Amino acid sequence: xxxxxxxxxxxxxxxxxxxxxxxxxxxxxxxxxxxxxxxxxxxxxxxxxxxxxxxxxxxxxxxxxxxxxxxxxxxxxxxxxxxxxxxxxxxxxxxxxxxxxxxxxxxxxxxxxxxxxxxxxxxxxxxxxxxxxxxxxxxxxxxxxxxxxxxxxxxxxxxxxxxxxxxxxxxxxxxxxx
Amino acid sequence: xxxxxxxxxxxxxxxxxxxxxxxxxxxxxxxxxxxxxxxxxxxxxxxxxxxxxxxxxxxxxxxxxxxxxxxxxxxx
Numbered sequence: 228x229x230x231x232x233x234x235x236x237x238x239x240x241x242x243x244x245x246x247x248x249x250x251x252x253x254x255x256x257x258x259x260x261x262x263x264x265x266x267x268x269x270x271x272x273x274x275x276x277x278x279x280x281x282x283x284x285x286x287x288x289x290x291x292x293x294x295x296x297x298x299x300x301x302x303x304x305x306x307x308x309x310x311x312x313x314x315x316x317x318x319x320x321x322x323x324x325x326x327x328x329x330x331x332x333x334x335x336x337x338x339x340x341x342x343x344x345x346x347x348x349x350x351x352x353x354x355x356x357x358x359x360x361x362x363x364x365x366x367x368x369x370x371x372x373x374x375x376x377x378x379x380x381x382x383x384x385x386x387x388x389x390x391x392x393x394x395x396x397x398x399x400x401x402x403x404x405x
Numbered sequence: 406x407x408x409x410x411x412x413x414x415x416x417x418x419x420x421x422x423x424x425x426x427x428x429x430x431x432x433x434x435x436x437x438x439x440x441x442x443x444x445x446x447x448x449x450x451x452x453x454x455x456x457x458x459x460x461x462x463x464x465x466x467x468x469x470x471x472x473x474x475x476x477x478x479x480x481x
Binding site: 266267270271272273294295298299300303305306309310312313316317320392393 | 408409411412413416417453455456458459460462463465466467469470
């Protein structure tokens with residue numbers, strides 16, 4: 228018996244998670260999202276459970292904890308993104324609001340944000356040095372947003388997306404004076 | 406595993422009672438055959454197979470802990 232099974236509540240929401248996530252005072256759509264994630268985790272099995280980490284605007288961040296989550300969901304972003312995509316489909320069938328789930332495991336999102344930001348800056352430097360545009364690998368919408376944001380302050384380049392989902396890619400191009 | 410596939414597929418369709426999952430064990434891997442009502446096919450396949458691909462990715466990830474190779478096939 229590991230200690231995590233005894234000292235952690237299966238469903239928790241700390242008071243730092245934001246308004247409307249307190250279990251006693253939870254918005255109905257947040258409650259519904261938590262119920263959905265609890266069902267999904269039970270179906271996955273192996274002792275994993277959801278924890279609400281934050282509610283910012285329409286984005287509810289839910290951390291997958293317990294069991295082998297770090298190993299299974301915290302490493303390959305493709306798996307976590309596929310699960311997030313399916314969970315959002317299911318949530319949209321249950322609620323009317325625009326609430327969206329952002330799933331995390333073992334801080335994967337933070338590590339991925341740092342890696343994407345670093346990569347975007349590297350490519351931006353190459354674009355400036357060579358004065359030629361570059362196309363990044365295809366990324367899901369929530370990751371493209373990270374890249375756009377990372378390069379937004381750079382006066383010498385511009386970023387835009389081209390192609391259709393799920394093969395939409397970011398182009399990093401030198402900014403021309405118009 | 407059947408639990409997870411069944412839960413996800415039944416949640417996606419309009420007629421969960423008509424969802425049928427058959428487990429076909431083979432030597433190297435297990436195949437899960439998914440059958441749904443004809444009108445629900447699009448709901449489990451999605452545009453360019455996006456939903457079907459997500460189902461496969463999630464099922465494979467969840468199967469890792471069982472150290473077992475799995476396939477998910479949607480049977481029309």
